[in-house]
Amino acid sequence: MPARHVSRVRALYRRILLLHRVLPPDLKALGDQYMKDEFRRHKTVGSDEAERFLQEWEKTVANIRANSSGEISVQGPLGEGICSSAMATS
Known part of the structure; x- marks a missing residue:
């Protein structure tokens, strides 16, 4: 696996975990576990x-960042608009 690919995967993984920090604890745990499972499942796929x-994950990150209303619209890897939940502000 090329070093550039590994670096891209790790950076994306970290960005997602950072974005999940603002979620309520139960949603954060669910989101973190789902993301970790998905990355693990796709570890050995073709290029x-x-x-x-x-x-798809990069689109999801961009969607969350661009959403200034404080809501997460679930798109991309999870499916087409499966749910939408308000982000908690602590």
Whole structure:
């Protein structure tokens, strides 16, 4: 696996965990576990599928960051608009 790919995966993984910090504890735990399981499941896929996987997660991160209303709209890897939940502000 090329070093650039590994670096991209690790950076994305960290960004997602950081974004989850603002969630309520139960949603954070659920989101963290789901994300970890998904990354683990896709560890041995081919390069085309790995690229699609990373692009979808990057879209999800961009969607969360761009959403200034404080809501998370679940898109990308989880499906097409499965749920929407308000983010807690601590």
